Amino acid sequence: MRIVIAEDSAVIRAGLAEILADHGHEVVAAVGNAEDLLAAVDEHEPDVTVVDVRMPPHFTDEGLRAAIAIRRDHPKTGVLVFSQYIETRYAADLLGAASGGSAAGVGYLLKDRVADVGEFVEALSRVAAGGTALDPEVVTQLLGASRRTGGLGSLTAREHDVLALMAEGRSNGAIAGILVISERAVEKHIGNIFSKLGLAPSDADHRRVLAVLRYLES
Amino acid sequence: MDSADPVTGQQARPAVPSAPADAWRGTFTPPVAPPVLPSPVRHDRIWFQQTTRKLLRAPFTRDTRRQVEYAALGLLLAIPGFVFIVVAVTVGLGMSLSFAGMLAGVPLLMAALLGARRLGAVHRRLAGRLLGVQIAPPPPLPQETGVLGRARAVLTDPVGWRACGYLLLKLLVAVIGAIIVVYLLVWGFPYLTFPIWWEILHANGVAIHVPGWLAWWKPDPLVAAGAVHSLAVSFALIPVGVAALLYCPWWLKGCNDWDAKLMARLLGPPMGHRVRELEQTRARAVDDSAARLRRIERDLHDGAQAQMVAVAMKLGLAREKLGGTVTGITEAELERALELVDAAHRSAKEAIIELRDLARGIHPPVLDHGLGTALTTLAAHSDVPVELVIDVPERPSAAIETIAYFCAAELLTNVAKHSGARHATLEVVHVPGLLRVRVSDDGCGGARIEARGGLAGLAERVRTVDGKLSVSSPPRGPTVVTVELPSHA
Numbered sequence: 001m002r003i004v005i006a007e008d009s010a011v012i013r014a015g016l017a018e019i020l021a022d023h024g025h026e027v028v029a030a031v032g033n034a035e036d037l038l039a040a041v042d043e044h045e046p047d048v049t050v051v052d053v054r055m056p057p058h059f060t061d062e063g064l065r066a067a068i069a070i071r072r073d074h075p076k077t078g079v080l081v082f083s084q085y086i087e088t089r090y091a092a093d094l095l096g097a098a099s100g101g102s103a104a105g106v107g108y109l110l111k112d113r114v115a116d117v118g119e120f121v122e123a124l125s126r127v128a129a130g131g132t133a134l135d136p137e138v139v140t141q142l143l144g145a146s147r148r149t150g151g152l153g154s155l156t157a158r159e160h161d162v163l164a165l166m167a168e169g170r171s172n173g174a175i176a177g178i179l180v181i182s183e184r185a186v187e188k189h190i191g192n193i194f195s196k197l198g199l200a201p202s203d204a205d206h207r208r209v210l211a212v213l214r215y216l217e218s
Numbered sequence: 219m220d221s222a223d224p225v226t227g228q229q230a231r232p233a234v235p236s237a238p239a240d241a242w243r244g245t246f247t248p249p250v251a252p253p254v255l256p257s258p259v260r261h262d263r264i265w266f267q268q269t270t271r272k273l274l275r276a277p278f279t280r281d282t283r284r285q286v287e288y289a290a291l292g293l294l295l296a297i298p299g300f301v302f303i304v305v306a307v308t309v310g311l312g313m314s315l316s317f318a319g320m321l322a323g324v325p326l327l328m329a330a331l332l333g334a335r336r337l338g339a340v341h342r343r344l345a346g347r348l349l350g351v352q353i354a355p356p357p358p359l360p361q362e363t364g365v366l367g368r369a370r371a372v373l374t375d376p377v378g379w380r381a382c383g384y385l386l387l388k389l390l391v392a393v394i395g396a397i398i399v400v401y402l403l404v405w406g407f408p409y410l411t412f413p414i415w416w417e418i419l420h421a422n423g424v425a426i427h428v429p430g431w432l433a434w435w436k437p438d439p440l441v442a443a444g445a446v447h448s449l450a451v452s453f454a455l456i457p458v459g460v461a462a463l464l465y466c467p468w469w470l471k472g473c474n475d476w477d478a479k480l481m482a483r484l485l486g487p488p489m490g491h492r493v494r495e496l497e498q499t500r501a502r503a504v505d506d507s508a509a510r511l512r513r514i515e516r517d518l519h520d521g522a523q524a525q526m527v528a529v530a531m532k533l534g535l536a537r538e539k540l541g542g543t544v545t546g547i548t549e550a551e552l553e554r555a556l557e558l559v560d561a562a563h564r565s566a567k568e569a570i571i572e573l574r575d576l577a578r579g580i581h582p583p584v585l586d587h588g589l590g591t592a593l594t595t596l597a598a599h600s601d602v603p604v605e606l607v608i609d610v611p612e613r614p615s616a617a618i619e620t621i622a623y624f625c626a627a628e629l630l631t632n633v634a635k636h637s638g639a640r641h642a643t644l645e646v647v648h649v650p651g652l653l654r655v656r657v658s659d660d661g662c663g664g665a666r667i668e669a670r671g672g673l674a675g676l677a678e679r680v681r682t683v684d685g686k687l688s689v690s691s692p693p694r695g696p697t698v699v700t701v702e703l704p705s706h707a
Contacts, residue, residue, distance in 0.1 A: 009524040011565065015531040022535060059516065084523055115530030117538050 637661025
């Protein structure tokens, strides 16, 4: 993969570059602010970018706004937003922007997740390939928010687990592995979820996620 | 003027019997709150010992000396102040009754009010210096242009009129205080040594009378018709003398406290002004603490948190390298893993240092041992050699200590960063009611309180506890920054 990293903390930037290089990926640019990020994406047209939310000069959501701009202007470039805190609103903004475009290649992860290097690189690959990677934290927050409003009351506990994993961007096989059930059972649960939520099932992973999230946002 | 003496004279005397009782109730609190102990006997004894010690020591403390100085200087100032106000105000008002007289009367009245403001400030400073009673200065006179505008501003200045009131009452308080003190001393010493006098006077056939207020105490035949008849009775008067002398400092303190209350009412800022000021300082305090929390969050986010993410990344990568044990690890992979663990180790240590600095920045633990210890440590870490002068016999409240510490820290940092000084002095003095932190250096000078600057931020923080910061920094130095804080906030 060809990757652009935007992260203002030098230690984390260097660490990320090291990990990705170690896994055989090419970091074409590593920058420290949103403006440089947009320029680098224009120049290199990378497969995927890793973007910190908080960057100079105001340290608020510069990275997020840049990520949304990249989604709009470079639909082929995946965007993995990377942050020390999870903000539900940021996730909603990002996914809202994604669904307006080609609806693919979005991720939102806590920085902590990078500690599990293999999983992190896998999530990044998923985003680069047009899939989705949402932090379990994001999913919990979104599900929690929607449960409070009573939207998912009709789901069973198991269906809830499956939905959460789906929202993270997992495939049926992965969900079956994690929950230690057969892939057929997963398919059955998903079918139930979709019918309970009134959604038609679809093949592509990210479509399922976005469908679920669109429901959660409403 | 003619009416002044009889007025005070007449009022002072009837006030005598009741005033000491009031003053006593108002000011004398048991010196030490009785400690809670299992045995009531012991607790009574300790309380008794401490009270006795305090009573016996009272006449000789530094505090008492200051009270005496205050009362004496106050009386000396009060007499001309009273005369000035009475004369200037009555003559000024009297002349203003006629239209022509106003030309002279109004300026005279203005002079009286402006003078009262000034004299009030002198009294306020005296109380601050000697009694440790800090009274905030009243708001300055509103700036008006033109003769009429200025006249109106002065004549309607509530601060000036209240100061007039104070100057009139001050003489009353000072005279009452002085009369009783003199009275106690004049009777106290002779009573203490009564047997000697009795011997001498009796031998010369002089009858000695006890004063009228002791007349209830004349159980015949010891004291007949108020006269002391025998040596035995003269011995009995010694405790009366002792009591009179020991009571003296308490009475004086009572009078001065009374004076201070009057001052707070009449020489301080008017209530409305104070409320506005408190609203402002509260808003500043809230902003300041929010800003500080934001800064701490930023420091954590950019510092230790990022470091720990880096540590986790490196360890994660190293774990991957070492994870392939089943298939065997190559030499190169092992070496790479070792390098990564090494780097993670270094980052972790850096994160620890960052966390420690940050924690110390929130509250230096050494401050728990008192300002002196904390500042000694601070001065030792300074890049510029610092001479320390610390005189803090009593600890101010914790909040004040913290602010004083951070002021000193920031001022010393400024010295090291901006002044180019070779030498700095940090002076911290605590007198009753007031903690003063002063940092002076022999650097290039030119320091100013600028909007959004470091000194302005410091001044704001100091103002939240009613303190003040002043800067004296001519070009080419030396720079002296003084922070004055109330002992308790």
